[in-house]
Amino acid sequence: MAKQEFKAESKKLLDMVINSIYSKREVFLRELISNASDAIDKIYYRALTDENITFNQSDYFIKIDANKDDRTLKIIDTGIGMTKEELESNLGTIARSGSFNFKSENELKDGYDIIGQFGVGFYAAFMVADKVSVISRALDSDQAYIWESEGADGYTIEATDRKDVGTEIILSIKENTEDENYDEYLEEYRIKQIVKKYSDFIRYPIKMDVTESKLKEGTEDEYEDVIEEQTINSMVPIWKKNKSELTDEDYENFYAEKHYGFDKPLKHIHLNIDGTVRYHAILYIPESAPFNYYSKEYEKGLELYSNGVLIMEKCADLLPDYFSFVKGMVDSEDLSLNISREMLQHDRQLKIIAKNINKKIKNQLLSILRDDREQYEKFFASFGQQLKFGVYSDYGMNKDELQDLLLFYSSKEKKLVTLKEYVSRMPEEQKYIYYATGDSNERIEKLPQTERLAEKGYEILYFTDEIDEFAIKMIMNYDEKEFRSVSSGDLGIEEDNKETKELEEENKELFNAMKEILADKVKEVKASNRLKSHPVCLTAQGEISIEMEKVINAMPDNQQIQADKVLEINVNHDVFESLKEAYDHDKDKLNLYTNLLYNQALLIEGLPIQDPVDFTNDICKVMVK
Numbered sequence: 001m002a003k004q005e006f007k008a009e010s011k012k013l014l015d016m017v018i019n020s021i022y023s024k025r026e027v028f029l030r031e032l033i034s035n036a037s038d039a040i041d042k043i044y045y046r047a048l049t050d051e052n053i054t055f056n057q058s059d060y061f062i063k064i065d066a067n068k069d070d071r072t073l074k075i076i077d078t079g080i081g082m083t084k085e086e087l088e089s090n091l092g093t094i095a096r097s098g099s100f101n102f103k104s105e106n107e108l109k110d111g112y113d114i115i116g117q118f119g120v121g122f123y124a125a126f127m128v129a130d131k132v133s134v135i136s137r138a139l140d141s142d143q144a145y146i147w148e149s150e151g152a153d154g155y156t157i158e159a160t161d162r163k164d165v166g167t168e169i170i171l172s173i174k175e176n177t178e179d180e181n182y183d184e185y186l187e188e189y190r191i192k193q194i195v196k197k198y199s200d201f202i203r204y205p206i207k208m209d210v211t212e213s214k215l216k217e218g219t220e221d222e223y224e225d226v227i228e229e230q231t232i233n234s235m236v237p238i239w240k241k242n243k244s245e246l247t248d249e250d251y252e253n254f255y256a257e258k259h260y261g262f263d264k265p266l267k268h269i270h271l272n273i274d275g276t277v278r279y280h281a282i283l284y285i286p287e288s289a290p291f292n293y294y295s296k297e298y299e300k301g302l303e304l305y306s307n308g309v310l311i312m313e314k315c316a317d318l319l320p321d322y323f324s325f326v327k328g329m330v331d332s333e334d335l336s337l338n339i340s341r342e343m344l345q346h347d348r349q350l351k352i353i354a355k356n357i358n359k360k361i362k363n364q365l366l367s368i369l370r371d372d373r374e375q376y377e378k379f380f381a382s383f384g385q386q387l388k389f390g391v392y393s394d395y396g397m398n399k400d401e402l403q404d405l406l407l408f409y410s411s412k413e414k415k416l417v418t419l420k421e422y423v424s425r426m427p428e429e430q431k432y433i434y435y436a437t438g439d440s441n442e443r444i445e446k447l448p449q450t451e452r453l454a455e456k457g458y459e460i461l462y463f464t465d466e467i468d469e470f471a472i473k474m475i476m477n478y479d480e481k482e483f484r485s486v487s488s489g490d491l492g493i494e495e496d497n498k499e500t501k502e503l504e505e506e507n508k509e510l511f512n513a514m515k516e517i518l519a520d521k522v523k524e525v526k527a528s529n530r531l532k533s534h535p536v537c538l539t540a541q542g543e544i545s546i547e548m549e550k551v552i553n554a555m556p557d558n559q560q561i562q563a564d565k566v567l568e569i570n571v572n573h574d575v576f577e578s579l580k581e582a583y584d585h586d587k588d589k590l591n592l593y594t595n596l597l598y599n600q601a602l603l604i605e606g607l608p609i610q611d612p613v614d615f616t617n618d619i620c621k622v623m624v625k
């Protein structure tokens with residue numbers, strides 16, 4: 001049969017798998033064993049519903065066979081096998097979805113997500129082999145096929161003979177080079193070591209013929225080499241082991257083996273619960289967000305096992321959306337094996353497990369926050385936004401659950417702080433928890449609206465995520481302290497309010513005239529008590545802030561909303577003198593100045609100016625006069 005080419009993108013990807021995706025070559029074995037185990041799982045699962053198939057535990061195993069003479073390493077399984085079409089589609093099209101164009105090659109090099117995303121584990125074989133043959137006979141089929149490939153230039157598929165259902169993968173191990181030792185992958189001790197490290201918990205026996213030196217029968221000191229088939233994995237799933245038997249490395253290996261992520265997990269939680277519902281769980285808090293995390297494509301969920309058998313790959317009901325970043329698995333003896341997805345949703349046991357897990361995750365996060373701030377900040381950089389979405393969504397139902405997990409940048413501490421820390425530092429007379437919104441900390445730092453609060457020595461939280469203010473509106477108050485934007489009408493500083501009233505009275509006519517010039521662009525023009533060095537700023541009355549107006553109006557298909565804007569003028573600024581003079585002597589000038597100031601205030605807020613040409617003409621007028 002003529003050689004078939006891999007699909008175009010596959011070549012590129014194959015090259016990357018071989019050269020850059022995996023940091024260690026030895027993981028090729030983990031990938032192949034994991035596929036073999038999945039294939040046996042599939043038969044097991046079929047046997048549950050199909051009475052023509054009997055599943056005798058002893059008939060199912062994985063066998064590794066290394067042959068130094070012809071440099072082959074075989075991985076044989078008694079799993080479900082592949083038909084010709086499956087060989088073609090599973091192994092012929094690397095990156096089956098065929099749409100990984102959205103990532104550039106360079107990004108891919110350090111974004112390891114691609115393997116889990118598209119399933120390219122099998123191709124890891126090419127890291128150690130210059131030729132790979134796959135002989136497979138599918139369940140329900142009499143005909144076996146052999147798939148062969150020497151790497152990027154394509155593959156062939158031909159009919160062949162194989163007595164049993166299952167798959168045999170034959171790797172022709174590469175010759176040693178100056179920098180790389182490939183011989184080791186044919187060594188018994190090395191294979192055993194790799195299996196122990198990555199695949200020890202696989203549920204089926206991984207067998208290998210092992211040569212042992214044994215005392216010759218009938219002699220006392222004569223030894224002979226005896227070849228013996230041994231099972232080289234312990235077969236006890238890691239989650240059923242005792243925590244004390246396991247090292248961080250074991251958990252990290254399991255994380256990698258399971259393709260939960262390609263980062264190193266930040267923390268793991270291992271639960272062995274023997275309560276109303278008995279279950280084991282291993283949960284991970286990843287360090288970095290998968291590239292598609294904040295998109296619709298991302299699917300949350302934990303693997304769900306019923307007494308060791310995988311029944312669902314992504315059980316979404318086990319995790320609330322706000323903890324959707326958590327990876328891992330749950331195994332419970334109390335769940336029925338062939339429970340359907342619909343039934344699961346109403347399953348009482350599952351609900352109890354989910355509730356429990358939720359609590360454990362939260363406590364784990366709180367303890368990281370308490371004990372390892374640096375690590376928590378890393379976590380928060382990846383997933384903080386999700387927590388804030390969690391506060392906001394479901395009408396704020398989960399705010400109490402989540403508010404202590406939030407961090408915001410503090411004007412005073414110059415670092416991220418919790419709400420609890422903020423409140424604990426508040427001076428007695430400070431009424432509100434202040435916050436300011438903007439694109440970046442640097443820009444907020446410069447906002448005129450913050451001047452007065454900074455002078456009073458009050459701490460301000462900087463909100464740079466679009467979701468921040470929305471989330472805070474849901475929380476409403478923390479420890480009985482209300483949140484207040486630096487741009488809101490009343491900052492709650494008593495002495496200021498009195499003073500402003502007086503100034504307001506004094507300059508009432510001027511402000512009214514300005515308000516008339518601006519017509520319905522603003523609700524009010526008034527004297528400011530929050531400005532110190534700047535001449536002007538915009539604030540908002542009522543519930544809708546200027547930031548919210550910006551965010552909501554930028555969303556597609558959303559009704560446009562308007563904040564009730566107030567133009568505040570710094571009466572201690574020289575500009576105010578010019579305004580007064582213009583009001584007394586030159587109405588055109590007042591018109592010009594008012595529009596200029598209004599437009600400046602818009603610019604500071606990052607809002608568009610209605611007519612930029614008018615604005616620049618106005619500036620020219622001032623310059624020429």
Ligand code: ADP
Nearest residue numbers: 035036039079081082090119120121122123167
């Ligand atoms: P993944 O396992 O992540 O889907 P792989 O590239 O490792 O990606 O494998 C691709 C597919 O090939 C698997 O999903 C499976 O359907 C099939 N496959 C691989 N190895 C075997 C095997 N030993 N037995 C049966 N099917 C297999």
